[in-house]
Amino acid sequence: MPQAGPTPPIEINTAPQPDASVIWLHGLGADGHDFEFIVPLLRIEDRALRFVFPHAPYRSVTINGGMTMRAWYDMHMTPAGIEQDAGHIDEARAILAGLIETERARGIASERIVLAGFSQGGAIALHTGLRYSRPLAGILALSAPLPHVDHLVRELNPANIRRPIFMAHGTQDAVVPYGYVEAGYRLLQAHGVTAEWRSYPMGHQVIPDEITDISAWLRRVIE
Numbered sequence: 001m002p003q004a005g006p007t008p009p010i011e012i013n014t015a016p017q018p019d020a021s022v023i024w025l026h027g028l029g030a031d032g033h034d035f036e037f038i039v040p041l042l043r044i045e046d047r048a049l050r051f052v053f054p055h056a057p058y059r060s061v062t063i064n065g066g067m068t069m070r071a072w073y074d075m076h077m078t079p080a081g082i083e084q085d086a087g088h089i090d091e092a093r094a095i096l097a098g099l100i101e102t103e104r105a106r107g108i109a110s111e112r113i114v115l116a117g118f119s120q121g122g123a124i125a126l127h128t129g130l131r132y133s134r135p136l137a138g139i140l141a142l143s144a145p146l147p148h149v150d151h152l153v154r155e156l157n158p159a160n161i162r163r164p165i166f167m168a169h170g171t172q173d174a175v176v177p178y179g180y181v182e183a184g185y186r187l188l189q190a191h192g193v194t195a196e197w198r199s200y201p202m203g204h205q206v207i208p209d210e211i212t213d214i215s216a217w218l219r220r221v222i223e
Helices: 086-105 120-129 149-154 178-190 208-221
Strands: 010-013 020-025 049-053 058-061 067-070 075-078 081-084 113-118 138-142 165-170 195-200
Touching (some): 020 120, 086 120, 113 120, 120 138, 138 208, 149 178, 165 178, 165 208, 195 208
Parallel strands (some): 020 049, 020 113, 113 138
Antiparallel strands (some): 058 067, 075 081
8 A cells, every 4th residue: 555655744833842733635646745734823822733744656557648646545537527536535534544643642632633734635634534533633624525425425423524624625626526516515514524615716826815714623622
């Protein structure tokens, strides 16, 4: 199984002895450094948090001409549209589950762990968190596709379907279409998942108003 790269996850602590963790996964072609910038912008220095930014494995990405880059899973075109590799998604879930267990071994209760991610990273946060058998603090999915959501809804774990979930997407997203993700959100909702849905007038990105809302949400789920 691919590992999370030769480089250990990047860690940023907001206080000397963190009592909660945010495991934040990057998107396709990026790496763990991609969201380091967001920590000071969240303005939550009064919380003792450990931010963990892992690196995805290197993979050949079919939709990008077979180029090798960090990716949580491969993607390719089919007559029905973009197909996202289910086997790779399972491998990425195992990587994230291992990171959760690492935090628990360091003394952080599962109820104090947030899974977060952008784009592919958000997809893995949802696929992992909604199947996880212990209650989490919450799940944050930004501009994230929902591949194989029909499989996911058959494997939802009661431990997390009613935990805090924040899903956000840009109405002008040309990379991951807004309507596709909203339909996935509606399907999760129909199966009892109590996610909070936010839309922003943006493309495939993160904007200041969204960061403000993320900060408020994190303050609620990690008191």
